[in-house]
Amino acid sequence: MKSIESPKQKGAFYLLALLFTLITISLAVYPQVCLEAAKEGLQIFGQIVFPSLFPFFVLTEVMLGLGIVHFIGVFLEPLMRPVFNVPGVGAFALSMGLAAGYPMDAVITGKFRRMNLCSQIEGERLLAFTNTADPLFMFGAVAVGMFGHPEIGAIIAIAHYLSAFTVGFIYRFYGLKERPAPETEQPGQHSENILKRAVREMLKAHREDNRPLGQLAGDAVNESISTLLMIGGFIIVFSVVSRLMEEIGLMSLILPGIKGLLKTLGLNPALGTAIIKGFLEIDLGTVAAAQAMAPLGDRLVVASAIIAWSGLSVHGQVISVIHETDIRIAPYLVARVLHTFLGGLYTFFLLGTLKIMGGATTTAFYRTTGVLKRWYISLTQLLIIIGILIGASLLFHFLSKFRLVVVEQAPNRRRQRHQS
Numbered sequence: 001m002k003s004i005e006s007p008k009q010k011g012a013f014y015l016l017a018l019l020f021t022l023i024t025i026s027l028a029v030y031p032q033v034c035l036e037a038a039k040e041g042l043q044i045f046g047q048i049v050f051p052s053l054f055p056f057f058v059l060t061e062v063m064l065g066l067g068i069v070h071f072i073g074v075f076l077e078p079l080m081r082p083v084f085n086v087p088g089v090g091a092f093a094l095s096m097g098l099a100a101g102y103p104m105d106a107v108i109t110g111k112f113r114r115m116n117l118c119s120q121i122e123g124e125r126l127l128a129f130t131n132t133a134d135p136l137f138m139f140g141a142v143a144v145g146m147f148g149h150p151e152i153g154a155i156i157a158i159a160h161y162l163s164a165f166t167v168g169f170i171y172r173f174y175g176l177k178e179r180p181a182p183e184t185e186q187p188g189q190h191s192e193n194i195l196k197r198a199v200r201e202m203l204k205a206h207r208e209d210n211r212p213l214g215q216l217a218g219d220a221v222n223e224s225i226s227t228l229l230m231i232g233g234f235i236i237v238f239s240v241v242s243r244l245m246e247e248i249g250l251m252s253l254i255l256p257g258i259k260g261l262l263k264t265l266g267l268n269p270a271l272g273t274a275i276i277k278g279f280l281e282i283d284l285g286t287v288a289a290a291q292a293m294a295p296l297g298d299r300l301v302v303a304s305a306i307i308a309w310s311g312l313s314v315h316g317q318v319i320s321v322i323h324e325t326d327i328r329i330a331p332y333l334v335a336r337v338l339h340t341f342l343g344g345l346y347t348f349f350l351l352g353t354l355k356i357m358g359g360a361t362t363t364a365f366y367r368t369t370g371v372l373k374r375w376y377i378s379l380t381q382l383l384i385i386i387g388i389l390i391g392a393s394l395l396f397h398f399l400s401k402f403r404l405v406v407v408e409q410a411p412n413r414r415r416q417r418h419q420s
Contacts, residue, residue: 129168
């Protein structure tokens with residue numbers, strides 16, 4: 001067992017022990033409040049999270065076992081490597097994260113690392129920018145259900161994804177000084193037809209997995225349920241913690257400092273409560289931002305920042321699904337702070353395009369939309385996203401061929417000039 005030696009580690013350990021002791025005592029002092037908060041968290045998990053994510057988790061396991069992810073990865077390597085400096089299979093994590101939302105990307109990235117489909121640094125780069133909310137959440141739950149303005153969904157989504165891709169591009173330079181793991185290349189790999197190479201990689205991955213379809217499906221269901229129950233636990237715990245903070249008055253102690261920070265940034269101080277709740281849990285924070293007595297522009301900026309941050313609840317889920325790998329959590333948290341800042345900033349600049357029209361609705365679209373409808377929308381989004389990425393990747397692939405001809409000729413010309 002690893003001992004706690006440094007003063008910093010001891011301080012963190014004592015603080016953590018004190019925190020969980022206080023939470024335990026609070027559960028005994030406010031049992032009714034905690035029970036109601038737990039029910040709310042369980043309702044969110046049971047009605048939205050579990051039925052929405054379960055098919056994607058199973059789908060991911062089966063596609064990995066059959067080698068389909070490896071097939072897609074070969075097609076997407078020409079895009080993902082030059083732009084984000086990650087392997088082509090990283091686009092699958094990006095696509096599933098875009099379609100299904102938190103923490104789908106972290107689950108897939110963790111699997112990639114355990115299967116050695118990416119290096120430690122590549123896994124950390126992937127985790128930095130693929131951690132995104134799904135379009136259904138932003139267009140349905142936030143724009144329609146919380147704000148009552150369907151037209152703001154585009155602004156929230158564009159700002160969110162644009163800031164995520166910006167973080168991904170910045171992180172392509174992360175870890176360049178560390179020596180990457182050597183890649184095994186077969187002779188003539190890059191000159192080989194990309195379709196043949198994709199099929200070969202798929203068959204190779206399927207042979208290495210070597211599980212019959214029945215066992216593969218059973219393992220996929222078991223692992224998916226186990227992971228989802230862990231996610232549900234985090235949602236319930238942070239729902240309780242957030243309610244306890246309000247009940248014991250801790251939120252009122254933090255609020256003045258948050259309001260001062262918002263004033264400094266030129267935002268309405270009434271959004272302080274939303275910031276605190278959003279720091280803990282994304283749904284609670286976005287609801288508080290939508291209901292705050294503040295100008296719409298300020299509420300949108302704060303809501304976008306909260307969605308980009310995603311909350312300690314999601315971070316806890318991410319830590320849990322990557323704990324068996326060597327992927328470090330610090331780069332991920334730095335990326336979340338960067339994503340938060342950029343998400344709010346891009347939203348601020350996009351506000352000039354917003355024209356709010358009358359007849360706002362308050363229908364909670366995300367909650368009332370049936371499970372099958374959400375599956376259909378999410379799967380459609382996934383196919384569209386993968387199709388766009390493959391199209392862009394093939395364009396990069398063909399353009400790079402012309403670029404490589406020029407690059408290969410240049411050294412020969414320099415050598416000829418040197419000899420002459």
